[in-house]
Amino acid sequence: MKSQNLVPLTISGDQLAGARLIRLLEEGHSAGIEMLKQLYPHTGRAFVIGITGPPGSGKSSLVNCLITEFRARKLRVAVVAIDPTSPISGGALLGDRIRMRRHIDDDGVFIRSMATRGQLGGLSATARETVLVFDAMGYEVVIIETVGVGQDEVEVAQFAHSTAVVSLPGMGDDVQAMKAGLLEVGDVFIVNKADLSGADEVVEQLEGMLHLANRSETDWQPPVLKTAAIKKEGIVELADAFWNHRQFLMDSGQFVSHNFEWEYQFFRQLVMEKAADRIFSIAQNTISFKTLIADLKARRIDPISAAEKMLAEFQVL
């Protein structure tokens, strides 16, 4: 496959080409970024769903069921599974995720696993680029699954159109804290493993908290749904809930404005990184930069004053 064919092949939906392009982007190749520009006119259509919740809540099984359900509705589905893997050893395909392989022969399904890599903003940058590639490939639904509770979830919520927060019957204090934290970012609340005892209590608790959150009547009212992914229960209703939310976003103009916000953040982050790269590459070999770094190392200057000095000396604007 010649690299000049990567863009047209990706747009035509070729999975091998898409995977190669995503790898270029993950590795930070400038060629990848150039190709992303060409893909851009073919994006803006995919509906991006984020699925988030604590370890062991059965997110991967839920995603698996959703793939089957959306495929039955004749929709093409791509998945980004975020692994909390190390900055050193990179991504690994483990556990539940292997179950998704049953879709491996269906070219209406495309699954990528991704390491968080440990960079600042690493998740949001690479996942966002990957979603753009999926979008250009014509996947109508993109599901982002994060294994974790915390910063990752908030970032996923920032660029998914619809974020589902998964809870379980009978988990401890940490999950309580999680629910309090993710209450405002959730568009759909799922109580999975609802065949276990205590599910109704969690549903009631969530509904109570959502009631207190006091959304305006014209806002989206997040539903609380019970599922039992391994028994395939509640999946049709869950897919319906996402589709209702998508319709709500379309009708209210929020689908388009959400896409713009996301692109603006992408744009701003790029300006920030490119500006810093230029400043540091110009400074790199000067004596004053070397002196500044030596002073920082010897603790003769603090990092804040050093940053101010750097910006002043290299006359950024």
Add this chain to the structure above:
Amino acid sequence: MKSQNLVPLTISGDQLAGARLIRLLEEGHSAGIEMLKQLYPHTGRAFVIGITGPPGSGKSSLVNCLITEFRARKLRVAVVAIDPTSPISGGALLGDRIRMRRHIDDDGVFIRSMATRGQLGGLSATARETVLVFDAMGYEVVIIETVGVGQDEVEVAQFAHSTAVVSLPGMGDDVQAMKAGLLEVGDVFIVNKADLSGADEVVEQLEGMLHLANRSETDWQPPVLKTAAIKKEGIVELADAFWNHRQFLMDSGQFVSHNFEWEYQFFRQLVMEKAADRIFSIAQNTISFKTLIADLKARRIDPISAAEKMLAEFQVL
């Protein structure tokens, strides 16, 4: 309390002053950043411990036991507890953390809860500043506890001197993935709730994985320890393990070089943010910026080309 007294009071260890200064930093006040400069010469001494692991692994109980143990060793201890709370409602003190309140009358102990706030780099920026304040206040040990698994953990590992990864007997696939991911960032491995069955299997698994990781003989060899925090078992050994690691870092020069790396990252992030702030504030009211944003909104230009145009037009260097 007058604001010009905040710095000397903080350095003297006054908790009210320290808390006010941390609040200024959290809210992004420039006054806070100015004060941080003055605190800086009093920093660089604290030993920073990160405790990380999945929800329900008993991290807060472990932290609580460690506080008591370090206090018995006449060390002053500060704690940053990171809540995965929302970008909207802010931090909340929930669950286990309340148990820490038993230390509330001991001024050798200072505990702050912190929301992740949803900004990019939010955790690392604010937590880092908070650690600097604790350091200047004379706390010999700073413990950072994160509720979560993923990006947060990797970031904590990047600025803690010693990172402990907490596992539990008999958890599922997600924890396996977590362990694979956090294997390289862990300096101490804890199997908590070791009174439950299956603890020895997890210890063996971890030791096997660490053995495979094949560290060089002069590297730190991460110990695997069993604890039962609610029964206060294994805590003396855990505190010893941290102290041994601290000694190793001191003897090898890694304590100092680690602090420098952390400060360099802080410096670079500040340069990046300040440069972008200047570029955007200068551009803000120009016609060409407004045209660029309108084009971005109408999808007449992609975010990457827009960033390039922005940097070219506003002649950044």
